[in-house]
Amino acid sequence: xxxxxxxxxxxxxxxxxxxxxxxxxxxxxxxxxxxxxxxxxxxxxxxxxxxxxxxxxxxxxxxxxxxxxxxxxxxxxxxxxxxxxxxxxxxxxxxxxxxxxxxxxxxxxxxxxxxxxxxxxxxxxxxxxxxxxxxxxxxxxxxxxxxxxxxxxxxxxxxxxxxxxxxxxxxxxxxxxxxxxxxxxxxxxxxxxxxxxxxxxxxxxxxxxxxxxxxxxxxxxxxxxxxxxxxxxxxxxxxxxxxxxxxxxxxxxxxxxxxxxxxxxxxxxxxxxxxxxxxxxxxxxxxxxxxxxxxxxxxxxxxxxxxxxxx
Amino acid sequence: xxxxxxxxxxxxxxxxxxxxxxxxxxxxxxxxxxxxxxxxxxxxxxxxxxxxxxxxxxxxxxxxxxxxxxxxxxxxxxxxxxxxxxxxxxxxxxxxxxxxxxxxxxxxxxxxxxxxxxxxxxxxxxxxxxxxxxxxxxxxxxxxxxxxxxxxxxxxxxxxxxxxxxxxxxxxxxxxxxxxxxxxxxxxxxxxxxxxxxxxxxxxxxxxxxxxxxxxxxxxxxxxxxxxxxxxxxxxxxxxxxxxxxxxxxxxxxxxxxxxxxxxxxxxxxxxxxxxxxxxxxxxxxxxxxxxxxxxxxxxxxxxxxxxxxxxxxxxxxxxxxxxxxxxxxxxxxxxxxxxxxxxxxxxxxxxxxxxxxxxxxxxxxxxxxxxxxxxxxxxxxxxxxxxxxxxxxxxxxxxxxxxxxxxxxxxx
Ligand SMILES: Nc1ncnc2c1ncn2[C@@H]1O[C@H](COP(=O)(O)OP(=O)(O)OP(=O)(O)O)[C@@H](O)[C@H]1O
Ligand SMILES: [Mg+2]
Numbered sequence: 001x002x003x004x005x006x007x008x009x010x011x012x013x014x015x016x017x018x019x020x021x022x023x024x025x026x027x028x029x030x031x032x033x034x035x036x037x038x039x040x041x042x043x044x045x046x047x048x049x050x051x052x053x054x055x056x057x058x059x060x061x062x063x064x065x066x067x068x069x070x071x072x073x074x075x076x077x078x079x080x081x082x083x084x085x086x087x088x089x090x091x092x093x094x095x096x097x098x099x100x101x102x103x104x105x106x107x108x109x110x111x112x113x114x115x116x117x118x119x120x121x122x123x124x125x126x127x128x129x130x131x132x133x134x135x136x137x138x139x140x141x142x143x144x145x146x147x148x149x150x151x152x153x154x155x156x157x158x159x160x161x162x163x164x165x166x167x168x169x170x171x172x173x174x175x176x177x178x179x180x181x182x183x184x185x186x187x188x189x190x191x192x193x194x195x196x197x198x199x200x201x202x203x204x205x206x207x208x209x210x211x212x213x214x215x216x217x218x219x220x221x222x223x224x225x226x227x228x229x230x231x232x233x234x235x236x237x238x239x240x241x242x243x244x245x246x247x248x249x250x251x252x253x254x255x256x257x258x259x260x261x262x263x264x265x266x267x268x269x270x271x272x273x274x275x276x277x278x279x280x281x282x283x284x285x286x287x288x289x290x291x292x293x294x295x296x297x298x299x300x301x302x303x304x305x306x307x308x309x310x311x
Numbered sequence: 312x313x314x315x316x317x318x319x320x321x322x323x324x325x326x327x328x329x330x331x332x333x334x335x336x337x338x339x340x341x342x343x344x345x346x347x348x349x350x351x352x353x354x355x356x357x358x359x360x361x362x363x364x365x366x367x368x369x370x371x372x373x374x375x376x377x378x379x380x381x382x383x384x385x386x387x388x389x390x391x392x393x394x395x396x397x398x399x400x401x402x403x404x405x406x407x408x409x410x411x412x413x414x415x416x417x418x419x420x421x422x423x424x425x426x427x428x429x430x431x432x433x434x435x436x437x438x439x440x441x442x443x444x445x446x447x448x449x450x451x452x453x454x455x456x457x458x459x460x461x462x463x464x465x466x467x468x469x470x471x472x473x474x475x476x477x478x479x480x481x482x483x484x485x486x487x488x489x490x491x492x493x494x495x496x497x498x499x500x501x502x503x504x505x506x507x508x509x510x511x512x513x514x515x516x517x518x519x520x521x522x523x524x525x526x527x528x529x530x531x532x533x534x535x536x537x538x539x540x541x542x543x544x545x546x547x548x549x550x551x552x553x554x555x556x557x558x559x560x561x562x563x564x565x566x567x568x569x570x571x572x573x574x575x576x577x578x579x580x581x582x583x584x585x586x587x588x589x590x591x592x593x594x595x596x597x598x599x600x601x602x603x604x605x606x607x608x609x610x611x612x613x614x615x616x617x618x619x620x621x622x623x624x625x626x627x628x629x630x631x632x633x634x635x636x637x638x639x640x641x642x643x644x645x646x647x648x649x650x651x652x653x654x655x656x657x658x659x660x661x662x663x664x665x666x667x668x669x670x671x672x673x674x675x676x677x678x679x680x681x682x683x684x685x686x687x688x689x690x691x692x693x694x695x696x697x698x699x700x701x702x703x704x705x706x707x708x709x710x711x712x713x714x715x716x717x718x719x720x721x722x723x724x
Contacts, residue, residue: 022717056723057713059434060713061433061434061712061713061714061723062712062714063713063714063715076713078339079337079338079339079340080340080712080713081337081338081339081340082337084434084435085337087434089434091427091431093427094427095426095427095428095430095431097355097359098359099359099361100355100358108354108355109431109435111351112348112351112435112436112437113436114347156431160435
């Protein structure tokens with residue numbers, strides 16, 4: 001019991017051994033995760049691995065068959081009202097009331113959260129401004145494009161100023177600028193002390209947004225091994241030179257371990273400070289470096305190294 | 312979003328919700344409806360179904376037509392009281408309500424769920440009870456608007472109907488209750504079936520069963536409660552007549568012969584037939600919502616309607632009379648077999664008296680008894696109440712989150 005209590009104190013979301021089946025389909029088999037306040041955590045996995053199902057259970061919409069969940073200190077099974085009040089949930093399904101305007105949608109949602117009419121309206125106006133839908137405030141939601149609907153859905157998730165945010169593929173259908181804005185927004189929300197769990201298939205985008213990543217496969221969260229892989233992937237720097245043979249020679253001479261990949265040579269550095277030193281050393285040895293940087297998305301590399309098939 | 316904006320950043324996030332709406336900590340998983348929540352959901356649903364401009368024009372035309380029709384009927388119809396127009400209007404209100412409201416309700420949960428607009432509402436502070444009652448109320452209110460549309464016609468029909476204001480109010484309340492119950496049944500099907508097509512058909516089937524099924528059950532169970540009765544009619548034994556009697560009988564001239572002396576006989580192979588004890592199965596008919604409405608309508612006496620300031624018995628009064636007949640069941644005489652007595656009739660005829668068949672039946676007295684028999688709406692009201700509460704209970708149970716079971720073949724979101 002004490003163990004759970006400490007988790008409650010430090011985690012906005014915690015789940016242990018959560019499982020849920022739909023008939024014979026075991027959608028989530030064994031999911032364990034922690035999300036601390038003020039951090040952004042990614043939920044990554046192939047199609048059908050159970051990300052949406054896990055989020056539904058965290059949101060208190062679906063009852064887990066087994067396992068323990070705490071969101072903002074409450075158990076969605078018994079205190080689901082408290083959980084719902086603390087959560088902002090952006091579903092992967094785009095649904096809106098066709099006949100209502102964007103502002104009406106947000107105002108009515110806010111009133112569902114027991115805000116006063118004028119407060120709900122003010123907050124709705126503010127959020128529409130934030131997601132750049134102000135000019136659509138008085139138009140019915142059926143005219144919105146896919147990306148605009150996605151942004152309205154994000155605004156809707158923020159109506160109750162939640163402490164915990166569950167974003168299910170929020171970047172789906174957003175244009176490049178909106179994606180970058182979403183990234184900035186999510187970081188700002190985390191800086192405000194909110195806990196964010198975000199699922200996405202665009203891993204390169206998650207790299208700059210998340211503090212932590214949870215990989216899922218066939219309904220299971222891959223714990224430490226995936227974390228170790230991510231940590232390793234973050235250390236990998238790719239060195240591009242005008243003369244690769246010379247580079248290999250220099251590295252072999254200096255006793256520096258390196259991966260010889262078809263796309264070039266990859267070395268491991270512990271920190272940015274170390275990276276600077278490594279580059280300075282290579283330059284001093286006369287290696288003609290024209291490019292030196294992280295070897296692509298750490299999450300993507302980890303994902304690709306997981307030998308998991310889709311289902 | 313302009314391209315001039317070189318460093319894209321989301322606009323300032325609005326301040327956190329002000330303290331006045333600070334949310335008190337909530338525990339547990341409340342499901343009871345709250346007035347505020349029900350009202351909000353009703354508002355949302357009505358707004359979503361708000362007619363378009365074309366819809367309003369159509370509605371306006373409809374109202375105009377109804378008004379015109381009312382005025383026309385008022386001008387051409389003869390003087391005097393008649394309750395038929397009012398009863399037609401009431402049947403119209405009932406029919407429209409029972410078609411419209413359940414159809415709307417029957418798509419409102421599974422439809423919303425597949426559109427993806429149900430789960431976000433369930434994520435707010437609204438309870439399952441709020442959602443259930445709000446959706447029920449909004450569909451039912453639309454049926455109520457139909458009633459308001461027809462109101463002008465109803466006012467006119469009422470003035471001529473010989474009904475009293477409170478009687479009309481009671482019948483209207485009964486109609487609205489029946490519509491409310493069928494709406495709740497539609498909503499319940501919508502929470503059980505995954506697809507809207509299925510729930511709409513099931514809702515109408517349920518209504519149809521209540522309307523027609525009860526009547527058919529009543530008819531088909533009659534053999535089960537029937538008693539075999541032997542026809543014991545007596546008639547003049549033509550073969551045994553003397554020539555004198557035969558001549559008198561043929562010419563209907565009774566100056567010579569006393570009709571009381573004619574030989575009488577009964578059939579040697581009497582006809583047997585069943586008489587149903589409908590008083591044992593009349594409750595099946597009483598469960599019918601339309602019969603229930605009829606039983607709530609004013610009692611119009613066959614004999615004294617004119618003195619009572621009523622119109623002649625109309626649809627509802629006739630229905631009440633037949634239902635009462637079934638409730639009273641066969642009389643002693645009915646059970647004793649049909650006792651048509653030609654000999655007695657002859658005697659009575661010659662003496663210038665009236666002869667009421669062997670069944671002792673004074674037809675008019677029987678009509679009078681039936682027409683003024685006590686009303687029996689309670690079984691029907693009970694059925695409506697049980698169906699209403701049961702349906703609401705199903706809907707609330709199915710809307711409670713976290714979901715344990717989902718509608719077969721559907722996703723939460
Ligand atoms: N209501 C349901 N009934 C039956 N099976 C379901 C249901 N919901 C999910 N599943 C199954 O559970 C598995 C996990 O589904 P889920 O939606 O959680 O995947 P996901 O990780 O979100 O996938 P994606 O990346 O495509 O969004 C899938 O195999 C899916 O078919
Ligand atoms: Mg998903």
